[in-house]
Amino acid sequence: MLIPSSPTPSVHGESEVKLGVDVPLTETATQPEPQQARTRSAGNAVVIDREEIIASIRASLDDNEKLKARNVILQNQLGEYFRRKRSDENAQAGGTSSTGDNTLSNTGGGKGGADIGNRYNAALTTLQTLHANLATLRGTHDKQSADYHEKLTLKRAEAAAKEGEFRAYKRSVALAAENSRTGKGIQVKAVEALEAGEERKDAEVVEVRLENIKLRNRLRRSEALLRQKEELADGLHLIDFEQLKIENSTYTSKIESRNESLLTLRKKITTIVQVLTHVKEKLWHTQLVARDLEAKLAELDEDVLRRRDALPGRKAVRDALRKENAELRRRAGLLGEKGLLRDFEHRVVRSELWSD
Structure with missing residues (x-):
């Protein structure tokens, strides 16, 4: 089925077509009749009611927007009607074929197709009428727009001249002031x-x-x-509601899973914070111990350096004592040698015995 997609203004007169759905095609948008601007003569000047012209243009624009919106509504309703009709025909054809009454089904299908064709032809006729009305309205509006544009050009020129005169007057008054x-x-x-x-x-x-x-x-x-x-959206609220319920349940499950993940992460963060706190305390204690050890090490280094400096003198004293001890030993002879003295004593005793 073809669905008309061209802009269709409101239906006038007897062009009402009932398509099986509640399509208020008999409503007509109030189109403003071509209004001539009210003029009043003041000598040779012609004064145009600018507010009335602006109001007429705005009314025409509003009606144009209303017609566009109504065109979209009618197209959607027409498409919905044909979709319903097609589904009904398919269901009817399936039911009749299951019973085996092919003759009655073919006759009913033919009548349904003829009925749809007649209604569609009537809808196309209405569409052509609407196109003709739209062309007429466009021509009228174009003519009004051209007239208003011409009048607007004249009024702008007149306003510019008056403004120039007023500025020249103000300039002369300002220059003449003291x-x-x-x-x-x-x-x-x-x-x-x-x-x-x-x-x-x-x-x-x-x-x-x-x-x-x-x-x-x-x-x-x-x-x-x-x-x-x-x-x-009147007919789609229920479908949207069900779809939103499904999406809401999906998002709720996702939120619950995310909340569980978040709770797990918070527990991990708490444990990590506790561990970090313990590590910081241990590090602080270790730093204190390291400072004490560094102080002791510095003292030991100083003691080592001090004793290392005193070591050569002590070695010299040791060497002197060694030399002195060797000299004393040399001078003392057997003094201090107990084994030799004992042997000497035995020899002396033995010699005395031999001499006796």
């Missing part, structure tokens, strides 16, 4: 600086007004889009 105390006039540079500042302020005001208009239009489009989404 100071009440000194009696001197205002310098030309000061007047030009004031005019330049005023022009900057006017430009800023114009930019802010344009930005305000853009933001208003954006807000209006956003509100229309939001209303359209709310209308389209």
Whole structure:
């Protein structure tokens, strides 16, 4: 089945087609009739009601947005209708084939297909009518836009001329003014600086007004889009709710698993912090012991250096004592030699005995 995708404005008159779904095709968007700007003559000048022109343009833009939103709604409803119809036909064809009544099923399928074809042809006719209405509205709006643009150009030229005259008047008044105390006039540079500042302020005001208009239009489009989404979502709330429930359960399980992982990590972090604290305390105690040992080592190094310095003198004293001891031994003879003295004594006794 082909679903029309071209923009379709609201249906007018008797072009109502009932497609089996609640499609309010008979509602019509209120299109503004071509409004001529109210004018009043003042001599040879023509004054145009600018506010009425702006209001008419805004109303046309609003109606255009409404028609676009309604076009999307109708297309979605039409597609949903044909999908339902196709599923019903498939179900009906399956049921009739299971019973074996092929003749009745073929007849019913033919009637259903003819009914769908007639309704679809009627829908296409309605679509063509809507296209014709849209072309007419576009032509009218284009003509109004051209007229308004021409009038706007004239009014801008007139406003520019009036603004130039007013600025020249203000400049002449400023240059003719005198100071009440000194009696001197205002310098030309000061007047030009004031005019330049005023022009900057006017430009800023114009930019802010344009930005305000853009933001208003954006807000209006956003509100229309939001209303359209709310209308389209009426039949999908249940499906969305079930899908969200499934997603919520999935996310809940993921959150629980993440919470368990987080609890495990917190326990690990607590254990690691305790170990680190113990290690820090042990390190601090070890540093204290190392400082004491370093102090003792420094004292021992000093003692070693001091004794190493005294060692040569002690060696010299030792050598002197050795020499002196050797000299004394040499001089003493048998003194101190107990074995020799005992042997000498025995010999003396023996010699005395022999002499007797």
